[in-house]
Amino acid sequence: MPTALKNGRQTDSPATPAHVLEVEGLGKSFAGKPVLEGIDFRLMQGKVGCFLGPSGCGKSTLLRIVAGLEKPDGGRILSRIRRHAFIFQEPRLLPWLSAEDNIVFALRGQNLSEAERRRRAREALRTVRLEAFRAQFPFELSGGQRQRVAIARALATEPDLLLMDEPLASLDFPLRLALLEEMATGVFADGRSALYVTHDTREAVLVCDDIYLLGYGPARILARYEVPVPREKRSAEDPFLYAMSNELTRELKAIAERYGL
Numbered sequence: 001m002p003t004a005l006k007n008g009r010q011t012d013s014p015a016t017p018a019h020v021l022e023v024e025g026l027g028k029s030f031a032g033k034p035v036l037e038g039i040d041f042r043l044m045q046g047k048v049g050c051f052l053g054p055s056g057c058g059k060s061t062l063l064r065i066v067a068g069l070e071k072p073d074g075g076r077i078l079s080r081i082r083r084h085a086f087i088f089q090e091p092r093l094l095p096w097l098s099a100e101d102n103i104v105f106a107l108r109g110q111n112l113s114e115a116e117r118r119r120r121a122r123e124a125l126r127t128v129r130l131e132a133f134r135a136q137f138p139f140e141l142s143g144g145q146r147q148r149v150a151i152a153r154a155l156a157t158e159p160d161l162l163l164m165d166e167p168l169a170s171l172d173f174p175l176r177l178a179l180l181e182e183m184a185t186g187v188f189a190d191g192r193s194a195l196y197v198t199h200d201t202r203e204a205v206l207v208c209d210d211i212y213l214l215g216y217g218p219a220r221i222l223a224r225y226e227v228p229v230p231r232e233k234r235s236a237e238d239p240f241l242y243a244m245s246n247e248l249t250r251e252l253k254a255i256a257e258r259y260g261l
């Protein structure tokens with residue numbers, strides 16, 4: 001992989017079943033303008049990969065390509081994913097349905113009994129600590145609670161890959177921190193893999209395992225950082241993670257300066 005490693009070990013071993021996703025030489029242009037070029041990365045089962053880069057560099061496009069919502073111009077994707085779920089910046093809940101019914105509705109495409117759909121919805125709401133709010137309608141929930149319902153809705157589909165596009169961007173920092181803790185302990189538990197897009201370096205070091213720093217115009221992976229602290233042991237006060245987040249912020253600033261962003 002053409003990635004520099006700043007923290008931890010680089011694994012150049014050939015594909016193993018533990019890799020749920022392998023992306024090689026991915027490229028994408030819009031109207032002849034290259035946005036992504038030569039993107040290579042691998043995602044191990046149970047790991048959270050992160051795309052960190054300046055605004056407009058192509059992070060969402062990359063996630064959308066992995067989700068099959070966008071076609072790449074070149075490169076290949078080897079996937080061992082059975083089912084993925086996408087979590088967007090905004091919750092996109094149906095306003096006329098309760099929190100629980102929003103989740104039950106999202107499961108209608110799966111061949112499940114009504115009882116099983118309800119069971120899954122309640123279990124997912126428990127994971128995001130919203131059991132007590134299952135009968136509330138979206139307008140009766142705070143912004144953070146609505147986003148937690150959206151996360152629960154994704155979890156209830158039992159995906160083996162979560163694709164998260166700045167899922168906490170609309171929330172203020174204290175709320176983000178609370179949700180990040182939930183993610184580290186509940187959402188990403190049980191060996192679930194995820195790809196997480198953000199331009200917030202604090203979020204990246206708190207929930208992600210492999211952080212890919214993207215350049216701009218076209219975006220390439222400039223570096224890979226491995227967060228060497230187990231997810232369940234991470235905290236915003238950890239001086240090591242704080243320093244790592246600062247280093248990533250400096251890198252992002254340097255990229256912005258280099259490209260005049």
Ligand SMILES: Nc1ncnc2c1ncn2[C@@H]1O[C@H](COP(=O)(O)OP(=O)(O)OP(=O)(O)O)[C@@H](O)[C@H]1O
Pocket residue numbers: 030031035053054055056057058059060061062199
């Ligand atoms: N469907 C599209 N058609 C044309 N151009 C597009 C399309 N989707 C994205 N782009 C362009 O591709 C570039 C990358 O967009 P993308 O949304 O992937 O960036 P991003 O890194 O996720 O940005 P942000 O952090 O601001 O959300 C942008 O210049 C954008 O205008």
